Amino acid sequence: xxxxGMLLSSSPHxxxxxSTSRLMLSVIIALVPATVYGVYxxxxxxxxxxxxSIVSAVAAEYAFRKLIKAPTTIGDFSxxxxxxxxxxxxxxxxxxxxxxxxxxxxxVVAKEFFGxxxxxxxxPALIGRAFLLMSFPAAITTWxxxxxxxxxxxxxxxxxxxxxxxxxxALSDVATYFGASDTGAFLRQLxxxxxxxxxxxxxxxxVLVGGIFLILLGVSQWIVPASVLGSTFLFAWIFGxxxxxxxxxxxxxxxxxxxxxxxxxxxxTPLGQIVFxxxxxxxxxxxxxxxxxxxxxxxxxxxMNVVTPYLNKLRVKKYxxxxxxxxxxxxxxxxx
Amino acid sequence: MTAKTFKGGAHPPERKERSSGLAVERxxxxxxxxxxxxxxxxxxLQALVKVGDLVKRGxxxxxxxxxxxxxxxxxxxxxxKKIEPRTQSNNSDGPCIVIEALPPPAEGQEAPRPEDLxxxxxxxxxxxxxxxxxxxxxxxxxxxxxxxxGFPTHVKLAPxxxxxxxxxxxxxxxxxxxxxxxxxxxxxxxxxxxxxxxMKIVNAPEGVIAIEENKAYALPLLEKAIASSPRTRAGMxxxxxxxxxxxxxxxxKMLISAITGKEVPSGGLPMDVGCVVQNIGTLCAxxxxxxxxxxxxxxxxxxxxxxxxxPANVIAPIGTPVSEIVAAGLxxxxxxxxxxxxxxxxxxxxxxxxxxxxxxxxxxxVLFLDAEEAKHFEEETCIRCGRCMxxxxxxxxxxxLAVAIEEGDYVEAEKIGLLDCIECGTCSFVCPxxxxxxxxxxxxxxxxxxxxxxxxxxxxxx
Numbered sequence: 059x060x061x062x063g064m065l066l067s068s069s070p071h072x073x074x075x076x077s078t079s080r081l082m083l084s085v086i087i088a089l090v091p092a093t094v095y096g097v098y099x100x101x102x103x104x105x106x107x108x109x110x111s112i113v114s115a116v117a118a119e120y121a122f123r124k125l126i127k128a129p130t131t132i133g134d135f136s137x138x139x140x141x142x143x144x145x146x147x148x149x150x151x152x153x154x155x156x157x158x159x160x161x162x163x164x165x166v167v168a169k170e171f172f173g174x175x176x177x178x179x180x181x182p183a184l185i186g187r188a189f190l191l192m193s194f195p196a197a198i199t200t201w202x203x204x205x206x207x208x209x210x211x212x213x214x215x216x217x218x219x220x221x222x223x224x225x226x227x228a229l230s231d232v233a234t235y236f237g238a239s240d241t242g243a244f245l246r247q248l249x250x251x252x253x254x255x256x257x258x259x260x261x262x263x264x265v266l267v268g269g270i271f272l273i274l275l276g277v278s279q280w281i282v283p284a285s286v287l288g289s290t291f292l293f294a295w296i297f298g299x300x301x302x303x304x305x306x307x308x309x310x311x312x313x314x315x316x317x318x319x320x321x322x323x324x325x326x327t328p329l330g331q332i333v334f335x336x337x338x339x340x341x342x343x344x345x346x347x348x349x350x351x352x353x354x355x356x357x358x359x360x361x362m363n364v365v366t367p368y369l370n371k372l373r374v375k376k377y378x379x380x381x382x383x384x385x386x387x388x389x390x391x392x393x394x
Numbered sequence: 395m396t397a398k399t400f401k402g403g404a405h406p407p408e409r410k411e412r413s414s415g416l417a418v419e420r421x422x423x424x425x426x427x428x429x430x431x432x433x434x435x436x437x438x439l440q441a442l443v444k445v446g447d448l449v450k451r452g453x454x455x456x457x458x459x460x461x462x463x464x465x466x467x468x469x470x471x472x473x474x475k476k477i478e479p480r481t482q483s484n485n486s487d488g489p490c491i492v493i494e495a496l497p498p499p500a501e502g503q504e505a506p507r508p509e510d511l512x513x514x515x516x517x518x519x520x521x522x523x524x525x526x527x528x529x530x531x532x533x534x535x536x537x538x539x540x541x542x543x544g545f546p547t548h549v550k551l552a553p554x555x556x557x558x559x560x561x562x563x564x565x566x567x568x569x570x571x572x573x574x575x576x577x578x579x580x581x582x583x584x585x586x587x588x589x590x591x592x593m594k595i596v597n598a599p600e601g602v603i604a605i606e607e608n609k610a611y612a613l614p615l616l617e618k619a620i621a622s623s624p625r626t627r628a629g630m631x632x633x634x635x636x637x638x639x640x641x642x643x644x645x646x647k648m649l650i651s652a653i654t655g656k657e658v659p660s661g662g663l664p665m666d667v668g669c670v671v672q673n674i675g676t677l678c679a680x681x682x683x684x685x686x687x688x689x690x691x692x693x694x695x696x697x698x699x700x701x702x703x704x705p706a707n708v709i710a711p712i713g714t715p716v717s718e719i720v721a722a723g724l725x726x727x728x729x730x731x732x733x734x735x736x737x738x739x740x741x742x743x744x745x746x747x748x749x750x751x752x753x754x755x756x757x758x759x760v761l762f763l764d765a766e767e768a769k770h771f772e773e774e775t776c777i778r779c780g781r782c783m784x785x786x787x788x789x790x791x792x793x794x795l796a797v798a799i800e801e802g803d804y805v806e807a808e809k810i811g812l813l814d815c816i817e818c819g820t821c822s823f824v825c826p827x828x829x830x831x832x833x834x835x836x837x838x839x840x841x842x843x844x845x846x847x848x849x850x851x852x853x854x855x856x
Contacts, residue, residue: 064732064733064734064735064747065734065745065768065770066485066734066745066747067734067745067770068745068830068832068833068836069740069741069742069743069745069819069832070406070740070741070742070819070820070822070823070832071734071736071740071741071743071745071763071767072406072407072569072740072741072767073769073770073771073822073823073825073828074404074406074823074824074825074826076781076824076826077826077827078774078777078826078827080826081777081779081826134774136777173775174775175775175777176775176776176777176778176827177775279780279784321777321778321779321780322777322778326778326780326783326791326793326794327783327791327794370794373791373794373810374789374791375789376660376788376789376790376810376811376814377651377657377658377660377787377788377789377790377811378647378657378658378659378660378662378788378814379657379660380659380660380661380662
C-alpha cells in the first residue's frame with residue numbers, strides 16, 4: 059500500500075449514469091414520431107432530406123474538429139440532433155444540397171465557431187433555417203400538400219394555413235382548402251397534422267408525444283414549452299386572432315418543445331425561462347400579425363436567444379437568502 | 395406518518411443493504427493506536443504526554459486553552475512510543491501520538507488492576523447538575539460532532555439564541571454507511587437519552603429524531619424507546635420523524651428545512667432558527683460521558699464497498715489503523731480489487747492512499763470501492779442542461795457559479811452564493827458531462843475568502 063491503481067480524487071466519488079450522449083439520444087427518439095409522420099405525409103424524399111441533413115451536420119462537425127485539431131465530439135450525438143431538427147423545420151421539397159448547406163452552416167458557423175456544444179448563443183438548427191430562408195427565399199417558402207408515400211415530384215404546391223390567414227382568408231375558407239367540413243373538424247385536423255407545412259412540425263399530437271416523453275424522462279422541463287404556448291395563446295387572443303389556431307398552426311408547438319428548450323440557448327433559471335418563453339410567444343404573434351412573414355417562430359426564438367444571458371440573472375433566491383442591508387449613504391461618504 | 399423532505403437533491407445508489415443487517419461488533423485487543431492530536435474543528439492542541447509515558451485508558455493526552463478546543467484521550471492503556479506527524483484521514487500530515495498496548499503480564503507476574511489501567515471521569519447526572527457543569531463535562535469528554543465536521547459539541551450546546559428544537563440527525567444520507575442506522579436499532583434508548591440530555595442543556599422544549607425512509611423499520615424501535623424513556627414520562631416532548639430518502643437529507647440545513655420549514659439564514663447557524671442538530675453517534679457518546687464518565691475514545695463505523703468482501707459495522711478505539719480492523723478479521727478486503735479507499739461516504743468523504751490511516755472521532759465509515767465503483771470520467775463541456783440547478787439543495791445555480799469562477803468574476807460568484815455552498819457534491823453527481831463543479835466551488839471559496847481578507851486588510855490600512 060498504497061496499492062497500484064488506487065485512485066485519489068476530490069469528492070464526490072459517485073456519479074450519475076446519465077451522460078450527454080444519453081440525453082441527446084432521448085431527444086432523437088422523441089423526434090422519431092414526428093419524423094415518421096413527415097415521411098408518411100411526404101414520401102421517401104422526406105426521409106432523404108432528414109438523412110442528408112443529419113449526415114451533413116455530423117460530417118461538418120467531424121471535419122471542422124479535425125481541421126482545428128480538436129478532439130472529435132460527434133459521439134455526443136448533438137450534431138445528429140441539430141441535423142434532424144433542421145430537416146424537420148424545412149419544407150419537404152427543399153433540395154437536398156440546400157439542406158446539406160444549411161446543416162453545415164448550422165454546425166460550423168452557429169455552433170463550432172462559438173466553441174461547440176454548450177457555448178453557442180443561438181440555436182444552430184434555427185440559424186441554419188434562417189440562413190437558408192435568406193439565401194433561398196423561394197425554395198424555403200414553397201409548400202406542398204401532403205401526398206402520401208408518392209414521389210415528391212408529383213407534389214402539388216400549396217399554401218400553409220398561416221399563409222392563407224395572412225392573405226386575409228376567412229377561417230372557414232382555410233378549413234375548406236384543407237378539406238375540412240367545418241372549423242371544429244379543421245382544428246382537429248390541425249392537431250393531428252394533415253396540412254401543408256414543414257416536414258416535422260405539422261402534427262401537434264406527435265410533437266406533444268415527443269415533448270411529453272422528454273419531460274417525463276426529465277430531459278427537458280415543462281416551464282419553457284408551457285410559457286411559449288401560453289403566451290402565444292394569450293397574445294393571439296389580445297391581438298384579436300383565434301388563439302387555438304395560433305397554437306395549433308405553424309411551428310410554434312414544435313418550436314416550444316424542441317427549439318426553445320435547447321439547453322445551450324435557453325436561460326437556466328426558472329424565472330428566466332418563463333420570461334424567455336413569454337417573449338417567444340409575444341414576438342411570434344407580433345410577426346404573424348404585423349411582420350412580412352406568415353410565421354415567425356424561428357426569429358422569435360433567435361431574438362430571445364440574444365437576451366438569454368441577461369435572463370440568467372433572474373435567479374431564484376438562494377437557500378437562507380438574507381436581503382443585503384444597504385449601508386446608509388451619508389455615513390459611507392463621511393468615512394471617506 | 396408522511397415523510398418530509400427538502401427541495402432539490404439527488405438519489406445516488408444507496409448500497410446500504412450490504413451492511414445494514416450486520417450487528418455492530420467491537421474490536422478488542424488493539425496492539426497499537428495512532429491518535430491524531432487535532433480531531434476537531436478549531437484551534438490546535440498540545441500533547442500532554444511524552445514518549446515513554448504510561449497512559450491509562452481514558453486519560454487526557456492532548457488539550458489546549460481556548461473555546462474552540464476539545465481534548466483528546468488515550469483510547470487504550472499503554473506506553474507512548476512516538477509523537478510524530480502521520481497522515482490523517484483528511485489526507486494531510488498532522489501530529490499523532492502513537493500508543494502501544496501493554497503486553498499481557500508475564501508468568502508469575504501480577505495482572506494490573508483495572509483501576510491502574512482506566513482513567514474515566516466520575517459519572518454525572520445531566521439532569522441534576524448545572525448547565526455549566528454539563529457543558530464542562532461534554533468538553534472534558536472530548537466530544538465533537540461525529541458526523542464528519544468535528545465541530546466542538548460544547549460550543550454547539552452553548553448557543554447565544556433560544557433553542558426551540560433539538561434534532562437527532564439519523565438521516566444518514568451518505569450511501570453505504572449504516573453505522574447510525576445500526577446504532578438506532580441497537581441503542582434506541584441511548585439515542586433518546588442523548589436527545590433528552592441535549593434538550594436539558596440547551597433548554598429546548600422539543601426533541602425530534604429524524605430518520606430516512608430507507609430505515610423506516612427502526613421507527614417503531616425508536617418510538618418504543620421514546621414511550622418507555624423516563625424523560626418523556628417526566629414530561630419531555632420527544633418524537634420521531636420520517637424523512638424521504640434523498641441526498642443530502644442529512645445536511646444540517648436540509649434537515650432543518652425538512653422538519654421545521656424554516657431556512658437557516660445565509661452565513662448563520664442552526665441556532666438562528668432555534669435548532670440544534672446532533673449526530674446519532676455524538677448523542678450516544680454524550681450518554682456514555684455522563685453515565686459512565688467515559689470520554690470519546692472509541693466510535694462506531696461502517697466498513698463497506700465493492701472491494702470489501704465482508705462488510706461490517708464495528709466499534710473501534712479512536713486511532714486504530716483501519717488495516718488493523720481488517721487484520722483482526724472483522725471485515726475482509728479484496729486488496730487487489732481496490733480502486734479507491736474513502737474515509738467517510740462516497741459523496742463527501744476523502745479518498746486516501748492507504749488504509750493504515752487511523753480511525754478518527756469523525757470517521758463514520760471507510761469504503762473500499764472496486765474499480766467499477768471508483769470509475770471516474772473525463773470532464774466534458776457543460777451542455778447547460780440545468781440538472782445541477784434543480785439538484786442544488788441550496789438553490790445556488792451551480793452552472794452559472796462555475797462560469798463566474800472560471801471567468802474570475804468573484805463578485806458575481808459571491809452574489810450567486812459561493813459562500814453558501816455546503817459542498818455536498820450533488821451538482822457534480824448529477825452532471826451528465828461530469829463537470830467538476832463542487833471541486834471548483836471548494837477552490838473558489840478559498841480564493842474568495844482570500845480576496846475578502848485582502849480587502850479587509852487594505853481597508854484597515856487606510
